[in-house]
Amino acid sequence: MNEEKTKYVEVLFVMLSTGNNRPHQRLWKDVAGFCTHLSRFTKCHLYALRGYEKGKNSHEHLILLVPSDELDRFNDRFPSFQSWKAWSWIHEVSPFKPELKESAYTYTLVKHEPVLDGDSDTFFCPKYYTRCRRGACSHKATINWQQQLDLF
Ligand SMILES: [Zn+2]
Numbered sequence: 050m051n052e053e054k055t056k057y058v059e060v061l062f063v064m065l066s067t068g069n070n071r072p073h074q075r076l077w078k079d080v081a082g083f084c085t086h087l088s089r090f091t092k093c094h095l096y097a098l099r100g101y102e103k104g105k106n107s108h109e110h111l112i113l114l115v116p117s118d119e120l121d122r123f124n125d126r127f128p129s130f131q132s133w134k135a136w137s138w139i140h141e142v143s144p145f146k147p148e149l150k151e152s153a154y155t156y157t158l159v160k161h162e163p164v165l166d167g168d169s170d171t172f173f174c175p176k177y178y179t180r181c182r183r184g185a186c187s188h189k190a191t192i193n194w195q196q197q198l199d200l201f
Contacts, residue, residue: 055116055117055118055188056116056117057096057114057115057116057117058114058115058116058117058120059112059113059114059145059147059150059153060113060114060115060120060123060127060144060145061111061112061113061142061143061144061145062110062111062112062113062143062144062145062146062153063110063111063112063113063140063141063142063143064108064109064110064111064140064141065079065080065083065108065109065111065136065138065140066106066107066108066109066138066139066140067079067107067108067138068107068138069105069106069107070105070107071107072107073101073103073107076101076107076108076109077101077109077164077168077169078169079136080099080109080111080164080169081169081170081173082135083135083136084097084111084113084170084173085170085173086134086135087113087130087135087173088173088174088175089175089176089177090126090130090135091115091122091123091126091127091130091175092119092122092126092175092177093115093116093119093122093123093126093175094115094116094119094172094173094174094175094186094188095113095114095115095172095173095175096113096114096115096171096172096173097111097112097113097114097170097171097172097173098111098112098113098114098154098157098158098163098171099111099157099163099164099169099171100156100157100158100159100160100161100162100163100164101161101162101164102161102162103162109161109164110156110157110161111157112145112153112154112157113145116188172188172189174186174188174189
């Protein structure tokens with residue numbers, strides 16, 4: 050068995066907002082829907098680091114990562130993604146800037162409240178490969194959590 054972990058690379062920095070006072074469970078669910086849509090559209094596995102704002106002004110910030118061996122496909126398909134088809138409220142989808150990595154992580158996960166794996170989904174499978182469609186997606190287990198969290 051090859052135990053080598055897949056490397057995930059940051060591709061997008063995203064802000065998704067909703068109407069005011071939306072319960073955060075609703076926000077989480079809507080954001081997961083956006084990620085599912087993007088994953089299927091790009092045919093790429095997505096790992097999302099998510100942070101949300103508690104209270105009236107409900108919104109989330111996300112750092113989205115793809116496995117490095119799917120990066121070419123992501124870059125190929127993402128330019129035709131129309132974000133307003135997946136999110137009709139105010140939002141911003143920007144390319145991730147490596148030079149701002151540390152502030153992006155701090156902003157998302159420290160200044161905002163982290164969305165944990167038990168709260169809502171943080172991993173999205175496009176169900177593109179045959180093994181994924183058969184329910185045997187191997188990607189989730191290969192996220193190298195330690196590597197992603199090295200900054201802390
Ligand atoms: Zn999969």
